[in-house]
């Protein structure tokens with residue numbers, strides 16, 4: 001049996017960004033259901049909850065005053081204004097999860113991704129950008145989701161181009177045409193990233209063990 005250090009690893013920070021409606025929530029939820037090593041980073045926001053959204057699960061819904069307090073007390077890893085509302089990532093749950101060797105998945109925009117990149121977290125980041133197969137399908141998905149007013153949908157569509165323009169700042173780009181195929185690709189990315197040398201702190205110890213074993217056998 002190899003020593004357990006061979007399995008110890010640093011958690012990934014899996015960042016998912018996309019124009020609204022491309023499918024990141026759908027993909028993220030599936031990954032969370034399938035893989036118990038992945039936990040979600042629940043953001044704080046000043047946006048009002050949509051029907052069906054649960055405080056503490058989808059977001060922490062907070063007042064603008066409370067949000068400012070979190071910023072001032074350095075409780076957020078990053079934050080940004082999107083569609084006129086503030087969104088931010090609470091620091092503590094992320095640091096806890098990574099410490100326990102869990103992977104953390106983030107549904108944040110390009111501004112948040114840039115902030116994480118310029119912080120000490122850069123080596124832990126895996127950035128994934130989700131594109132729709134066409135603008136027409138983006139619009140029909142937003143309509144089909146049925147959670148936003150005509151006006152909100154028009155606003156999201158108007159923002160899509162500026163979101164999409166940041167695609168090249170990501171490590172991986174997935175075109176979410178067939179959901180099953182995109183999901184399989186997402187899982188492949190996560191699986192491979194877990195094996196990166198720099199995320200495997202126990203590996204040097206394991207290799208030292210191999211060398212010792214070899215030396216011992218030679219001595220016998």
Ligand SMILES: Nc1nc2c(ncn2[C@@H]2O[C@H](COP(=O)(O)OP(=O)(O)O)[C@@H](O)[C@H]2O)c(=O)[nH]1
Nearest residue numbers: 020043079080082087088089107108109111112
């Ligand atoms: N920077 C940053 N962006 C966030 C955060 N939480 C959510 N967002 C982004 O805010 C945007 C709007 O989110 P939301 O109102 O839930 O609508 P969605 O586009 O349907 O997911 C999306 O692009 C999210 O990725 C956060 O904590 N930080």
Ligand SMILES: Nc1ncnc2c1ncn2[C@@H]1O[C@H](COP(=O)(O)OP(=O)(O)O)[C@@H](O)[C@H]1O
Nearest residue numbers: 020021022023024025026141145176177178179
């Ligand atoms: N590959 C796909 N093909 C068709 N519909 C999809 C696909 N991926 C997601 N959807 C649907 O499109 C809508 C928007 O997806 P969602 O995950 O909420 O997007 P986002 O989180 O990026 O705003 C949802 O109704 C979802 O069921």
